[in-house]
Amino acid sequence: MDTIVTLYKEWQSLQPLKPENQQRLDKKFMLDFNYNSNHLEGNTLTYGQTKLLFLFGETTGNARLKDYEEMKAHNVGLEMIKIEALDKERTLSEIFIRELNNTILVRNFWKNTKTASGQPTRYEIKVGVYKTRPNSVITATGELFEYASPEETPALMTDLIAWYREEERKGVLSPAELAALFHYRYIRIHPFEDGNGRIARLLVNYILLRNNYPMIVIQSKEKESYLKVLHQCDVAVGTIPSDGALAKLKHIEPFVDFIESKIIKTLSDNIETVKTQKGGIISSIWWYNNNRITIKNVNQQRIIELLSMNPTITVRELSEKLVINKSAVQKHLATLKTKDYIFRKGGTKGEWIINIESIDN
Numbered sequence: 001m002d003t004i005v006t007l008y009k010e011w012q013s014l015q016p017l018k019p020e021n022q023q024r025l026d027k028k029f030m031l032d033f034n035y036n037s038n039h040l041e042g043n044t045l046t047y048g049q050t051k052l053l054f055l056f057g058e059t060t061g062n063a064r065l066k067d068y069e070e071m072k073a074h075n076v077g078l079e080m081i082k083i084e085a086l087d088k089e090r091t092l093s094e095i096f097i098r099e100l101n102n103t104i105l106v107r108n109f110w111k112n113t114k115t116a117s118g119q120p121t122r123y124e125i126k127v128g129v130y131k132t133r134p135n136s137v138i139t140a141t142g143e144l145f146e147y148a149s150p151e152e153t154p155a156l157m158t159d160l161i162a163w164y165r166e167e168e169r170k171g172v173l174s175p176a177e178l179a180a181l182f183h184y185r186y187i188r189i190h191p192f193e194d195g196n197g198r199i200a201r202l203l204v205n206y207i208l209l210r211n212n213y214p215m216i217v218i219q220s221k222e223k224e225s226y227l228k229v230l231h232q233c234d235v236a237v238g239t240i241p242s243d244g245a246l247a248k249l250k251h252i253e254p255f256v257d258f259i260e261s262k263i264i265k266t267l268s269d270n271i272e273t274v275k276t277q278k279g280g281i282i283s284s285i286w287w288y289n290n291n292r293i294t295i296k297n298v299n300q301q302r303i304i305e306l307l308s309m310n311p312t313i314t315v316r317e318l319s320e321k322l323v324i325n326k327s328a329v330q331k332h333l334a335t336l337k338t339k340d341y342i343f344r345k346g347g348t349k350g351e352w353i354i355n356i357e358s359i360d361n
Contacts, residue, residue, distance in 0.1 A: 001174065004260060007267035008213065014274050021274055025214075028357065030054065032217045032290040034075050037201050039220035043067045047289050048343035048355045056353075058345065069106050074198060077104040081202050085209040091165050092206070094157055100199055101192050102128030111194070130154060131193045145234070147190035148241040156189045156245045168210075175211035177249055179204040180259040184233055184252045188244025204259070214270055216262040217290045229254045286356040288341060293356065295341075299324060300332050304354060307342060311351035 017025070035050040044063045045053070050071060052058050059068055077100050084096060105127040112122045123133070130153045136146045148156050164182055167173055173181070183200045190196045205215035218226055233252040237244050249256070269292070286293050286304075295301050299322055306313055306321060315333070319326045336342045343353040 001176075001260070003264055004174075004176065004267070007264060007271065010271055011214070011267050012212075014271065017274060024357075025270060025273065028287055028290075029215060029217070030075065030078065032219075033078065033201075033205070033215065034071060035289065036217050036219045037198050038067075038071055038074055040201075040218070040223055040226075041197055043071060045071055046340055048340050048353065051355055052343065052345060052353060056345070060345070066106075066109075070104065073104050073106045077198075077202055078205075081206040082209060085206045091168060092161060092203075094161055097157075097161075097191075097199065097203070098128045098130075100202060101195050104198055104202075105195050125193045127192075127195075130157070130191050133193070135190050135193065139231070145239065146241060147188060148245060152242065153189060153191050156242065157191050160185055160189065160245065173249070175208055175213050176260045176263055177256055178211075179207040180256040181247065181249055181252060182207060183259075184230070184247055184255055185245050187230065188234075188237075188241055188247065208263070213263060214266045216259070216266050218262060219290055226258070229258045286341075286358050288356040293341075297332070299328070300336060303329070303332055303336065304341070304356070304358075307352040308354055308358075311353070313352070 016022075031047070031051055031054060034054070035045070035047050038045070044067050046061070049059070049061055049063060052060060053068060053071060054075065080096075080100060080103060084090065084092075105125070108124055108126050110122050111125050112120065115121050126132075131150050134146065134149055136144050139145050160182075163185075164178075167178055183204050186200050186203065187196060192199070201218060208215055232254045233247070234244070236251040237247045269290075273287075286295060295304065302322055303318060306318060310317075315326050315329050318329045318333075322329065333342070337344070341354070341356045343355055345351055345353050
């Protein structure tokens with residue numbers, strides 16, 4: 001907690017940011033958060049496809065139409081929570097949460113599943129309304145872990161919102177503690193038939209932004225550790241859904257630590273980025289999917305720079321500028337494409353899209 005307080009004070013001392021720095025951080029977060037929160041739930045778009053969708057409004061590849069629709073809708077949800085969080089005259093409500101679910105899921109749809117006896121069946125997911133059938137998950141040990149029943153859900157959600165409003169009013173819990181405890185209690189209710197994880201992460205960022213903290217990203221590569229720490233809390237709280245919906249802070253300390261680590265990373269990264277903007281030059285260090293990456297190969301660094309300056313540059317032109325043969329250029333391009341650092345839009349007559357961003361730009 002001391003680390004967060006120190007970093008937060010430093011972050012506040014840098015405010016207000018220059019418009020170009022704020023826009024750059026906003027764009028990076030928009031891509032990283034939407035990509036990762038959806039990817040955690042099985043969305044198949046790559047980081048490059050996500051960037052192409054948001055920055056150019058274009059689609060490519062063989063991903064499902066539903067994945068594109070939900071990615072765009074999730075960004076609408078992100079804008080909704082930003083507006084709601086900054087409106088100090090209004091506090092969180094069930095109506096808003098239902099609207100958020102309705103927005104990110106787009107429309108009602110049918111989902112394939114199996115009966116208790118293992119027979120295939122399907123049922124309709126209705127967006128923006130609380131669940132009408134039980135939901136559960138199979139744990140790593142093969143046990144059935146039940147969330148709140150449909151009958152319990154309305155009352156538990158009413159209690160959750162009342163509790164949150166009171167905690168916001170009292171101001172005793174830190175933003176990290178309040179966000180972590182809200183996420184945990186909400187997930188133990190699991191009020192909707194789909195979209196609960198995405199809603200939980202959106203509302204974590206609602207709480208952080210409302211308290212003037214930068215929003216955080218839980219990366220899809222962290223899924224195992226994310227679920228593991230939630231399971232640790234489940235063990236401490238117990239399996240009764242109503243106990244989970246009323247969990248105490250002392251029972252979810254591992255998850256508080258997890259959320260705090262994300263806040264520390266975001267504050268540290270943002271501070272370093274803004275300070276670098278004030279005169280530092282790190283030509284080999286770039287942002288990609290909420291992480292700093294280093295491109296050590298000088299020719300690959302130059303290729304990125306040349307593609308950034310001229311997205312339609314040809315292999316022959318790259319070869320001439322780098323003074324290496326075309327075969328070597330193609331190998332470097334292939335390496336960068338494999339890592340999803342660059343993306344070709346429009347085939348041979350198209351242009352290059354850069355999925356990474358230099359810290360000193």
